[in-house]
């Protein structure tokens with residue numbers, strides 16, 4: 001009923017217009033804090049998808065310093081919906097792009113530039129897939145309600161976009177497909193089926209200041225206590241359970257002739273499963289309370305305060321995601337592309353939605369060096385790029401897998417009606 005060759009041929013012809021749109025997207029700086037730039041990219045993106053029949057809605061961010069989230073919808077004949085998720089923002093301030101001359105730069109099969117890979121290339125992948133579905137499988141395309149959602153501030157792990165997605169999903173949402181970068185292992189394309197959860201934390205130690213010459217024995221040294229506490233935190237890392245703690249920053253003290261009364265450290269921890277994550281959080285919080293460092297004079301103890309600053313929940317392996325991944329593997333067989341899965345340490349918007357709707361991630365194109373804008377003369381440092389030749393096979397794979405998802409759901413609902 002469908003012809004893999006014609007899907008691939010159709011997609012090849014879509015690459016020149018797709019790259020032209022991508023070039024214009026990359027030309028709009030959309031650093032998370034560049035509110036105007038993010039909004040400009042949102043409007044441009046809405047224009048790109050308008051010819052496919054999508055209507056636009058801008059949803060303000062919870063943080064007024066950030067741009068609007070973008071929601072594009074195309075109602076289908078049925079209630080059944082499929083969500084596609086991407087983001088508008090990048091990690092590159094405009095000054096940094098200018099300083100490093102980091103801009104749209106094709107070079108052989110690569111195109112360097114801010115967001116070419118993370119994630120404007122992913123947005124272009126969505127565009128290609130929807131074009132292919134409309135041309136090659138018009139009945140399925142018209143039947144489904146398509147919901148496309150762009151986070152304005154994914155790179156800051158803002159939670160309000162996850163809440164927005166959850167409000168738009170219901171029991172007829174077949175899947176949420178996240179267009180973050182593809183993984184690779186040799187020739188295998190890796191879909192993302194799990195991501196670590198992450199919590200950021202702050203430890204504040206309050207000691208007792210004292211004259212470092214005259215009353216040294218009266219002081220309770222906050223820095224010495226913090227040094228002990230960060231050792232305790234670092235020791236919570238357990239690679240056998242894929243749990244990592246990172247002490248990211250430390251500061252403390254004021255002048256050299258004072259026993260310091262305050263010291264602060266901040267960091268994060270990450271884990272794949274809710275169990276490991278929960279135990280890690282408990283162990284971290286248990287380090288709060290009176291410290292071991294006390295003043296020699298009267299045993300005045302340093303006080304250790306441990307706070308969780310922000311949390312993104314883990315996205316563990318789960319049957320719903322695995323079912324989607326299996327469809328991508330079957331579609332890969334049809335196309336002669338080998339497809340496998342990976343569990344990734346970094347986070348995405350998938351962390352906020354996997355538990356309400358079957359979610360699969362890593363559907364974007366292949367490239368590398370995300371979050372890097374620098375290029376060194378000897379080539380040992382290269383900036384972010386996307387590989388042009390990765391678009392067509394991946395778009396064909398996504399297209400055929402989505403058709404499997406739609407057909408299987410129809411078969412399933414027919415069977416359950418009988």
Ligand SMILES: [Zn+2]
Pocket residue numbers: 087118119154180
């Ligand atoms: Zn991203």
